[in-house]
Amino acid sequence: MKKSYTRPRKIRIGQLILLLTVIVMTIIPSQPGAARATYQEAGPIYIIQPGDTLNEVAIRFGITAEEIITVNALENPNALDVGQRIVIPGLKGLSGELTSEIVPLGASLAGFARQNRLKQSDLITLNRITSPSEIIAGVSFIISIPSERVQLTNIPMMKPGFSALETAILAGVSPWEMVADNQFLGTWDVLPGDPIFVKASSDSVDGEASENLSISVNTLPPVQGETMQIIITTKTPMDFSGRFNGDSIHFFSDDGKVFSGFFGVHALAEPGVYPLEIQGVDIDGNSFEFNQLVLVASKYYETQMVYVGAEYLDDDVIVEEEAYIHPIVRQLTPERLWSGQFQYPVDDPCVNSAFGLRRIYNDGLLFYYHTGTDFAVCAPNLNIYAVAAGKVVLAEELIVRGNAILIDHGWGIMSGYWHLSEFNVSVGDTVQPGDLLGLIGNTGRSAGPHLHFEILINGTPVNSQTWLDQTFP
Numbered sequence: 001m002k003k004s005y006t007r008p009r010k011i012r013i014g015q016l017i018l019l020l021t022v023i024v025m026t027i028i029p030s031q032p033g034a035a036r037a038t039y040q041e042a043g044p045i046y047i048i049q050p051g052d053t054l055n056e057v058a059i060r061f062g063i064t065a066e067e068i069i070t071v072n073a074l075e076n077p078n079a080l081d082v083g084q085r086i087v088i089p090g091l092k093g094l095s096g097e098l099t100s101e102i103v104p105l106g107a108s109l110a111g112f113a114r115q116n117r118l119k120q121s122d123l124i125t126l127n128r129i130t131s132p133s134e135i136i137a138g139v140s141f142i143i144s145i146p147s148e149r150v151q152l153t154n155i156p157m158m159k160p161g162f163s164a165l166e167t168a169i170l171a172g173v174s175p176w177e178m179v180a181d182n183q184f185l186g187t188w189d190v191l192p193g194d195p196i197f198v199k200a201s202s203d204s205v206d207g208e209a210s211e212n213l214s215i216s217v218n219t220l221p222p223v224q225g226e227t228m229q230i231i232i233t234t235k236t237p238m239d240f241s242g243r244f245n246g247d248s249i250h251f252f253s254d255d256g257k258v259f260s261g262f263f264g265v266h267a268l269a270e271p272g273v274y275p276l277e278i279q280g281v282d283i284d285g286n287s288f289e290f291n292q293l294v295l296v297a298s299k300y301y302e303t304q305m306v307y308v309g310a311e312y313l314d315d316d317v318i319v320e321e322e323a324y325i326h327p328i329v330r331q332l333t334p335e336r337l338w339s340g341q342f343q344y345p346v347d348d349p350c351v352n353s354a355f356g357l358r359r360i361y362n363d364g365l366l367f368y369y370h371t372g373t374d375f376a377v378c379a380p381n382l383n384i385y386a387v388a389a390g391k392v393v394l395a396e397e398l399i400v401r402g403n404a405i406l407i408d409h410g411w412g413i414m415s416g417y418w419h420l421s422e423f424n425v426s427v428g429d430t431v432q433p434g435d436l437l438g439l440i441g442n443t444g445r446s447a448g449p450h451l452h453f454e455i456l457i458n459g460t461p462v463n464s465q466t467w468l469d470q471t472f473p
């Protein structure tokens with residue numbers, strides 16, 4: 001008998017709490033003080049990430065900065081700490097903790113939702129996605145942190161012509177486990193090219209069996225003036241080709257298993273979303289296609305005033321020299337001639353003008369950007385060295401570049417050295433890293449003795465400092 005009295009009482013208390021909550025919620029608009037406590041219990045919490053500003057966070061959630069300030073009683077909205085927890089008002093039905101994550105290359109909306117253990121509908125709500133079929137790699141998405149954090153690992157994308165069942169078997173996991181982990185409806189609910197995730201703890205993930213086909217990129221989002229390296233790992237030998245914003249990406253490999261495609265994002269490229277297309281064909285004619293929009297982010301470059309002789313700013317001269325150099329810098333050597341990190345081209349490297357600076361020549365006669373890194377004379381010698389192994393493809397006097405040397409390192413990568421006073425090599429020479437190429441001078445469009453050093457990818461100059469700091473491939 002006691003039991004039958006207890007149960008209805010519990011329900012009544014529950015109803016009372018619910019009713020009280022409803023009353024408190026109704027009071028919110030007129031009493032901001034009371035609202036705070038309620039929201040903190042009910043609303044999702046966003047964890048501030050590096051680089052976040054209050055305005056950006058507000059825009060992303062479709063609310064105003066004032067709403068966030070009020071609800072969280074923020075005293076100093078200009079000083080948000082990384083890791084700080086703020087309540088996001090106005091997201092009905094969502095709770096828990098939110099954070100942001102960069103959308104990886106190869107992610108579909110379904111795949112990204114799956115990897116983060118989110119319902120697709122929640123992901124769409126959180127990020128106010130209007131076109132679920134077009135998900136952009138490199139964009140930062142708001143995600144909710146699942147209460148049960150299961151680390152999922154990307155297993156290779158499904159190979160064309162393979163069923164989900166075969167893919168699971170190849171990866172060494174149970175197909176049913178794979179279906180559950182990925183929130184598929186069944187093994188039929190997987191599209192070729194869709195990334196698949198399995199629990200990282202699964203012993204079967206590593207090892208040769210999981211190496212089917214995967215695509216990744218060195219940096220996301222790629223930024224203006226930087227090197228983008230797309231890496232394809234494949235078990236089946238294939239020929240790959242690609243395009244980014246309509247310009248070709250050439251893929252090369254040392255071993256036929258790991259392919260690299262280098263792309264130079266132009267320093268003056270308009271920040272925005274660009275299509276990335278990759279195709280692969282194997283020996284039997286089986287083909288594979290990958291298409292995704294990728295965000296190109298802007299980078300801040302300072303502006304510099306430069307004064308040079310007016311003859312170096314003549315349009316005809318510049319156009320003629322570009323036309324002459326174009327086929328030389330665009331030639332492709334399919335063998336990689338370099339290995340390891342590039343070394344500095346001078347003994348005591350002191351940079352007096354960095355890559356990418358927006359340059360105004362002679363008070364506005366010409367506007368361009370700095371295509372390389374300038375080294376002033378800081379060593380007791382004027383020596384210029386090869387940064388990596390390669391072949392000399394240009395060593396001659398030009399009008400703008402002065403005495404110029406270009407070294408082809410293979411795979412579409414070249415290094416350029418301008419304004420020399422003397423040459424120590426000729427076209428056709430093979431050089432090793434550290435070989436003397438010539439001496440620093442002041443020839444061509446130069447405002448004093450220095451070495452202008454640049455790195456080109458298929459003819460596009462990229463931040464040369466990156467190649468001195470990082471090892472590619």
Ligand SMILES: [Zn+2]
Binds near residue numbers: 372
């Ligand atoms: Zn320069």
